[in-house]
Amino acid sequence: MHYEIPPLAAFIFVQEFVRMASAKNITDTYQPIFRDQLATVADLQVLKTEILMGVRRILAECTTQPEKKWLKTHQARKILACSAGTLLTLRTNGTLPYTKVGGTIFYASSDIDKVLSSHAQHSGQLPGKKTAAKKT
16 A cells, blocks of 8 residues: 655654654663674665654644535535625525524535635625725
């Protein structure tokens, strides 16, 4: 199996490896390494085990939560950076489709992405938001 490790994960791994090495106080058991010194199979196995454990821990830390398909009103407002009134306007004029289950309104994350991408190109504002007229 092939894993591609992102640069940030590799950097974190090196930092963590150095931290672990200093925590073990390697200087107590340090033996000088010579250019012609041979590494034993046991040395390589220990190195392999340490590297694999470190990579597995980093991959576990770097995994992201899957994106939610349905968002509640407060989550949609946070993503859109709009007020409750603006969100209501987007709902009522049909710009942002929604689903109501019981008393809770849900928005599809794909619909929110569409609203953001379609309105960011034009005016940079969400529909329903009014701008104050500039005084000249």
